[in-house]
Amino acid sequence: ETSEFLIRPIEREDKDQWVQLWSGKTDSYLTFYQKSVPPDVTDYTFERFLDESVTMWCAVAVSKKTNKVIGFISYLTHLSTWSPTTYMYINDLYVSEKNRLGGVGRKLFEYTYKQADLKNCTKVYWSTQLNNHRAQLLYTKVGTFEGYVRYSRNPD
Template identity: 40%
Template sequence: MTTIRTLLRTDHDAWLPLWRGYLEFYEAELSDEQTTLTWNRLIDPQFPIHGALAVDDDGAAVGIVHWLTHAATWSAQPYCYLEDLFVAPGVRGAGAGRALIAHVAEWADAHGSPKVYWLTQETNTTARALYDRVATHTGYVHYQIGLGS
């Protein structure tokens, strides 16, 4: 059975391979400095980015999720953005992804957020099969403009 818990300062060595696996999956490269900054933000209770770890029955880390909230123009309460979700390839399909999403939804509900939302690649069919079961596909298309640094 998968257990979801808040990231602890002592989880760095368990979190890092999952973070790197996530970046590799999305063919993204971040500097070691950015990874360190991300980790420090996740474990800083004063910083508004949150993280949780999925662990299996043996206590091995098998997944991560990171989220944040932000003000919204269509709601008095902040929306919750699930920014990063990754489950180790060898345990996909066993419920860790669903449990991580549920953890964020429960946290967001407890903190008054009216919704949780996230993005994924159109080609991420494995994850999208789960997302179609636990959420509503809104039909929106994502655009972005890269700026400066």
């Protein structure tokens, strides 16, 4: 493996760097969406990543050069009426601005697919905004557009 980063499960020591990429004032997942999440919710989300009794996980990409977290993916599992097995939903994906187009997003997906196989998930799926074409350039390579549209009672 010659890549300049590795993918691994998030650890307690990653919290400050993950919070920065999740909700920092610039170059973060939530600023990308122009949204905010209360700090106590961010704390709770992080604790759930580490809680073995909660079916929600996070993996991080770490630069081998700087040892810094440069991206993350979070995912969870749930039931389905369509199968006796468990499905996996990818909730969030983010790669810091200056580390994009280097295969980090793709590797975070590949790691997640491996975890899905280990958990015997027969489906891995996710959604994105219709106008997020950059993400869709990755998604058409690691997945297939299913043709659904997403609605919500409580849009974010």
